[in-house]
Amino acid sequence: MCSHRKIQAEFDKLYPRDKEDYLRRFTAGLDDAIRAGHIPGDDQEEILAIAEINFGVMP
Structure with a gap:
């Protein structure tokens, strides 16, 4: 199971x-997926x- 810090570090990368x-x-x-x-x-x-609403929101 991933910790919040691990998820945040991956997101930051x-x-x-x-x-x-x-x-x-x-x-x-x-756009690629739509095309x-x-x-x-x-x-x-x-x-x-x-996506805009959920930016930076971690589970």
């Missing part, structure tokens, strides 16, 4: 800058809103 950087990277990945047909394009706005 993947997204070391700030919320803007996280959302930029998240959006790029989401590949894995996620309907109509869901993009809602998914991005959820």
